[in-house]
Amino acid sequence: MSRYIDAFINAFNGSLDWTWKSILFEVPWYQNYFWGLILISLLVWGLEIVFPWRKEQSIFRKDFWLDGFYMFFNFFVFSIAIDGFYRVLNIAYTDLGLTSNSLAIVNIKEWPMWIQLVTFFIVLDFVQWFTHVLLHKFPLLWRFHKVHHSVKEMGFAAHLRYHWMENILYKPLKTFGIMILGGFEPEQAFIVHFAAITIGHFNHANIKITWGVLKYIFNNPVMHLYHHAYTLPEGKYGVNFGISLSLWDYLFKTNYIPEDSGTIEIGFPKDNEFPKTFWGQLWYGFKKRS
Numbered sequence: 001m002s003r004y005i006d007a008f009i010n011a012f013n014g015s016l017d018w019t020w021k022s023i024l025f026e027v028p029w030y031q032n033y034f035w036g037l038i039l040i041s042l043l044v045w046g047l048e049i050v051f052p053w054r055k056e057q058s059i060f061r062k063d064f065w066l067d068g069f070y071m072f073f074n075f076f077v078f079s080i081a082i083d084g085f086y087r088v089l090n091i092a093y094t095d096l097g098l099t100s101n102s103l104a105i106v107n108i109k110e111w112p113m114w115i116q117l118v119t120f121f122i123v124l125d126f127v128q129w130f131t132h133v134l135l136h137k138f139p140l141l142w143r144f145h146k147v148h149h150s151v152k153e154m155g156f157a158a159h160l161r162y163h164w165m166e167n168i169l170y171k172p173l174k175t176f177g178i179m180i181l182g183g184f185e186p187e188q189a190f191i192v193h194f195a196a197i198t199i200g201h202f203n204h205a206n207i208k209i210t211w212g213v214l215k216y217i218f219n220n221p222v223m224h225l226y227h228h229a230y231t232l233p234e235g236k237y238g239v240n241f242g243i244s245l246s247l248w249d250y251l252f253k254t255n256y257i258p259e260d261s262g263t264i265e266i267g268f269p270k271d272n273e274f275p276k277t278f279w280g281q282l283w284y285g286f287k288k289r290s
Contacts, residue, residue, distance in 0.1 A: 003091065007087045007091050008087060010087070011087035012080065015079060015080040016080050019034060019076055019080060022034040022035065023035075030190045031190055033075070033193070034076065036194055036197070037071070037072075037075055037197060040194070040197055040198050040201055041071070041156060041157065041201065044156040044198070044201040044202060044205050044207075045155075045156055045205075047205065047207055048155060048156060048205050048206045048207055051207055051208075052206050052207070053206050053207055053208040053221065053262045054206055054262050054263070057153055057155075057206055061153040061154075061155050061206070062152050062153040063151065063152070063153070063161075064155065064157065066161070066277075066278060067151070067155065067157035067158050067160075067161045068157050069278060070157070070160055070161040070162070070278070071157050071159070071160040071161070073164075073278075074160050074161075074162060074164065074167075075160060078164045078167065104179065104180060104181065104182040105180050106180070106181060106182065107181075107182040107184075108120075108181050108182065108184060109182065109184055113186065113188060116184075116186045117186055117188055117189070117191055117192055119181065120178075120181065120185070120186060120189060120192055121192045121195070121196075121244070122245070123177045123180070123181060124174055124177050124178070124192070125196075125242075125243055125244045125245045125248075126177075126245075126248060127173050127174055127176065127177040128170065128173075128174065128243040128244075129241055129242055129243055129245070129248040129249075130173070131169055131170050131173050132241045132243065133238070133241050133254075134169070135166065135169070136237050136238035136241070137237055137238075141169065143284065143285040144163040144165040144166060144285040145162070145163070145166065146163075146268065146271075146274060146284070146285075147161065147162055147163040147281045147284070147285075148161055148162040148163070148166075149228060149266075149267065149268050149271075150267065150268075150271055150274050150281065151204075151228065151266065151267070152266060152267055152271070153266075154204055154205070154206060154221075154225060154228065154266060155204065155205060155206055156201040156202075156204055156205045156206075157204075158204040159197075159200040159201050159203070159204040160200075163281070163282070163285060164282075165285060195244070196243070196244050199218065199219065199243075199244040200243065200244070202220070202221060203219050203220065203221055203223075203224040204221070204224065205221055206221075207221055208221060208222060208260070208262060209221050209222070210222050210223075210260070215246060216246060216247065216250055217245060217246060217247050218244065218245060218246060219240075219242040219243065219244055219245060219246045220246070222257060222260045222262070223240050223242070223246055223249075223255070223257055224240060224242075225262060225264065225266065226239060226240050226256055226257055226258070226264070227239060227240035227241065227242075228266040228267070229264050229265070229266060230264070230265040230266055230267045230268065230269070230271075231264075231265070233256060236256075238254070239254055239255065239256035240254065240255060240256060240257070241254055
């Protein structure tokens, strides 16, 4: 038991120390997600200001500061708090005889690095697409995912407005995705992570981008706006589930883009009754359903 406690404490302290060093520019630039997140956010926000899709939307849109808080809470504060639990879980897996190669169906270590990165990106994106579908399909999971869909005006920071419980589902499944690749995460994986942050920010931004024919591969703000639509097609529990790639939605027929004016209402039925504060949203999913 002491081994697990030590692992938890070491992981927590390590994450806290790494974050503090990132703030002080004491880590390699390509691993500095703190300032990387800020830089990407400022760049995308700047594009929103210069090239707004919905011109009537304020620069400091509705819930701008709440979404900004969520962005740092989910990306850093919660990550620091939860890292210890995942370290303990990894040790428990090892004790059970499960290794990073236990579920491997392909070994990509000998492939050219760019192919490794592309494979890593595609596999992780599919896992996240599948997880996203689950969040919409099952009522219990949807109660937590409602936090993300409670956004009433779309902007870059809405990307990371989500309930921390989503990590409980996303992280193990993403780990599974890595394990089927032989548990291998390329040293250059920071390229994939920064790309995912940038694409996610763009998809939620007040910018009209469709990427031309590449829209069938990459997600975009027009497509993702309809994912947040208040009114969904009859019989659908969700559409356009893509995270970075739209490919999966076109393959599995969950794509839906009837027009591109950007003027649709977003949210969900009775979202006016949904808590408006961070703490209210944090506890909503745990409350007994009426």
